[in-house]
Amino acid sequence: xxxxxxxxxxxxxxxxxxxxxxxxxxxxxxxxxxxxxxxxxxxxxxxxxxxxxxxxxxxxxxxxxxxxxxxxxxxxxxxxxxxxxxxxxxxxxxxxxxxxxxxxxxxxxxxxxxxxxxxxxxxxxxxxxxxxxxxxxxxxxxxxxxxxxxxxxxxxxxxxxxxxxxxxxxxxxxxxxxxxxxxxxxxxxxxxxxxxxxxxxxxxxxxxxxxxxxxxxxxxxxxxxxxxxxxxxxxxxxxxxxxxxxxxxxxxxxxxxxxxxxxxxxxxxxxxxxxxxxxxxxxxxxxxxxxxxxxxxxxxxxxxxxxxxxxxx
Amino acid sequence: xxxxxxxxxxxxxxxxxxxxxxxxxxxxxxxxxxxxxxxxxxxxxxxxxxxxxxxxxxxxxxxxxxxxxxxxxxxxxxxxxxxxxxxxxxxxxxxxxxxxxxxxxxxxxxxxxxxxxxxxxxxxxxxxxxxxxxxxxxxxxxxxxxxxxxxxxxxxxxxxxxxxxxxxxxxxxxxxxxxxxxxxxxxxxxxxxxxxxxxxxxxxxxxxxxxxxxxxxxxxxxxxxxxxxxxxxxxxxxxxxxxxxxxxxxxxxxxxxxxxxxxxxxxxxxxxxxxxxxxxxxxxxxxxxxxxxxxxxxxxxxxxxxxxxxxxx
Numbered sequence: 001x002x003x004x005x006x007x008x009x010x011x012x013x014x015x016x017x018x019x020x021x022x023x024x025x026x027x028x029x030x031x032x033x034x035x036x037x038x039x040x041x042x043x044x045x046x047x048x049x050x051x052x053x054x055x056x057x058x059x060x061x062x063x064x065x066x067x068x069x070x071x072x073x074x075x076x077x078x079x080x081x082x083x084x085x086x087x088x089x090x091x092x093x094x095x096x097x098x099x100x101x102x103x104x105x106x107x108x109x110x111x112x113x114x115x116x117x118x119x120x121x122x123x124x125x126x127x128x129x130x131x132x133x134x135x136x137x138x139x140x141x142x143x144x145x146x147x148x149x150x151x152x153x154x155x156x157x158x159x160x161x162x163x164x165x166x167x168x169x170x171x172x173x174x175x176x177x178x179x180x181x182x183x184x185x186x187x188x189x190x191x192x193x194x195x196x197x198x199x200x201x202x203x204x205x206x207x208x209x210x211x212x213x214x215x216x217x218x219x220x221x222x223x224x225x226x227x228x229x230x231x232x233x234x235x236x237x238x239x240x241x242x243x244x245x246x247x248x249x250x251x252x253x254x255x256x257x258x259x260x261x262x263x264x265x266x267x268x269x270x271x272x273x274x275x276x277x278x279x280x281x282x283x284x285x286x287x288x289x290x291x292x293x294x295x296x297x298x299x300x301x302x303x304x305x306x307x308x309x310x311x312x313x
Numbered sequence: 314x315x316x317x318x319x320x321x322x323x324x325x326x327x328x329x330x331x332x333x334x335x336x337x338x339x340x341x342x343x344x345x346x347x348x349x350x351x352x353x354x355x356x357x358x359x360x361x362x363x364x365x366x367x368x369x370x371x372x373x374x375x376x377x378x379x380x381x382x383x384x385x386x387x388x389x390x391x392x393x394x395x396x397x398x399x400x401x402x403x404x405x406x407x408x409x410x411x412x413x414x415x416x417x418x419x420x421x422x423x424x425x426x427x428x429x430x431x432x433x434x435x436x437x438x439x440x441x442x443x444x445x446x447x448x449x450x451x452x453x454x455x456x457x458x459x460x461x462x463x464x465x466x467x468x469x470x471x472x473x474x475x476x477x478x479x480x481x482x483x484x485x486x487x488x489x490x491x492x493x494x495x496x497x498x499x500x501x502x503x504x505x506x507x508x509x510x511x512x513x514x515x516x517x518x519x520x521x522x523x524x525x526x527x528x529x530x531x532x533x534x535x536x537x538x539x540x541x542x543x544x545x546x547x548x549x550x551x552x553x554x555x556x557x558x559x560x561x562x563x564x565x566x567x568x569x570x571x572x573x574x575x576x577x578x579x580x581x582x583x584x585x586x587x588x589x590x591x592x593x594x595x596x597x598x599x600x601x602x603x604x605x606x607x608x609x610x611x612x613x614x615x616x617x618x619x620x621x622x623x624x625x626x
Contacts, residue, residue, distance in 0.1 A: 153535030179531040189531040196513035216544020218492035218502040222466030227537030229612035231529020299542035
């Protein structure tokens with residue numbers, strides 16, 4: 001099958017994640033047909049894309065060469081109308097297994113046999129979602145990282161190499177960087193890493209080693225900045241000097257293993273929650289969620305503008 | 314005591330970390346007196362600063378206003394000559410307790426009473442290092458993150474607020490961003506977070522969920538990029554929507570706790586080490602350590618050029 005230059009993308013679920021996917025696809029010249037069961041989320045959807053589309057234009061995410069006309073957006077009144085012509089369906093429903101399974105039954109009934117069905121699920125796995133599907137082979141999990149139109153990562157898992165290759169080409173085409181899982185896993189890769197780090201970040205606060213704002217500052221100006229350029233494994237490869245990872249493991253592996261034993265794990269008791277809530281209020285220092293999001297987006301946009309497309313360290 | 318505009322900085326230990334500190338101090342107009350017990354590390358020290366100094370100039374780290382003349386470098390033949398006039402002594406010796414303790418005895422004998430004595434130690438704690446000191450009150454741990462002249466973080470712990478305030482002002486003056494510990498801890502903050510994350514990164518490879526290169530790609534293009542802008546606690550505050558951290562903890566805290574239970578911990582067995590070594594070779598794809606370091610530095614320099622000085626999200 002030859003791939004379309006202009007894909008028809010069905011966006012199912014018009015919340016924040018759906019907005020990001022729609023903006024990305026439109027910016028890269030694809031047509032989008034969007035649907036949400038809630039009329040209040042269908043209404044005003046086009047207007048809500050103004051901000052992500054402006055941000056994408058700012059970071060140069062405007063299609064190959066930047067000269068493709070923006071795609072066409074249609075908000076449909078029903079699910080079948082959204083998916084009937086779709087080359088790919090991107091589902092962004094709430095994280096409830098029965099709800100998602102029921103949606104896939106509806107999608108399969110209306111979509112063509114070749115359409116890829118992709119779920120943005122962060123908490124559920126491929127195996128959780130597919131048991132009732134007629135053709136699970138064309139189903140993949142394709143998990144973006146919030147805010148999805150600015151963070152390039154999309155994590156892919158599926159069972160058919162051909163489907164994954166088509167999906168990978170599509171996501172690369174809208175400026176995403178795919179990372180493949182070889183096995184279905186709760187939290188995919190990125191949220192497993194984020195959870196592991198946050199567990200220790202909570203422990204540090206609960207142990208009174210440092211306050212919330214200091215932990216966040218240490219992360220942003222230390223390992224976070226470095227991990228935006230060099231992955232965790234690669235950092236230790238470089239930490240091994242000219243001997244690389246083998247030298248690192250032989251000489252510093254034992255001290256890592258010892259440090260692992262000093263790491264903590266805390267229950268999110270009311271006392272720990274109170275510490276986190278008080279600490280984040282201190283860090284926010286009066287800034288509203290909207291202020292903080294705007295600062296986050298501005299910081300991400302500055303960072304994205306200077307990122308090499310093929311930064312492959 | 315009024316603080317000098319131009320500090321005299323003793324750099325003890327002329328390896329990679331010493332080079333970074335010396336370059337930072339000189340670039341910001343301070344005088345540096347450097348010493349190392351090994352003649353081969355004293356020799357050529359000035360020449361080895363050429364590259365970090367050029368990198369600092371590239372990111373605009375050339376002192377307040379960028380118009381201070383570069384400081385003066387003296388490589389001394391003995392430790393007392395390096396520390397006698399120092400306002401601050403930055404020690405970068407190997408991570409061995411007896412060695413460091415012996416150095417502090419020598420430093421205390423030669424330095425003025427007001428000199429701050431700071432250790433770059435990553436693996437040891439304030440309590441490990443101070444028992445034999447005459448005046449431990451002016452001793453602090455000041456841990457930079459590799460590569461220290463490019464990564465802004467310095468993690469501070471000490472027992473005297475006045476000393477910490479002076480040190481903090483000094484480090485801010487050379488473009489560093491200090492994060493304070495309230496309690497002595499192995500790995501300070503950043504390496505505890507990095508260890509916690511890497512433990513899971515190793516587990517993901519050992520479980521065959523994803524390969525080394527995919528884990529690194531997911532980190533760099535997902536959470537790493539975001540953590541370079543927004544800390545881990547702040548990310549969940551924003552993940553809670555308008556209800557912030559309190560809403561996040563109430564609604565998604567339990568799912569985090571469940572995810573924590575699925576995270577792994579692996580011994581660095583020969584089999585696991587082989588997987589990591591083979592995986593990193595695949596990711597490096599023939600690039601030497603020097604190539605990879607050059608790419609890392611180039612990526613960091615691009616990121617640093619667009620960072621806001623007071624990016625405080």
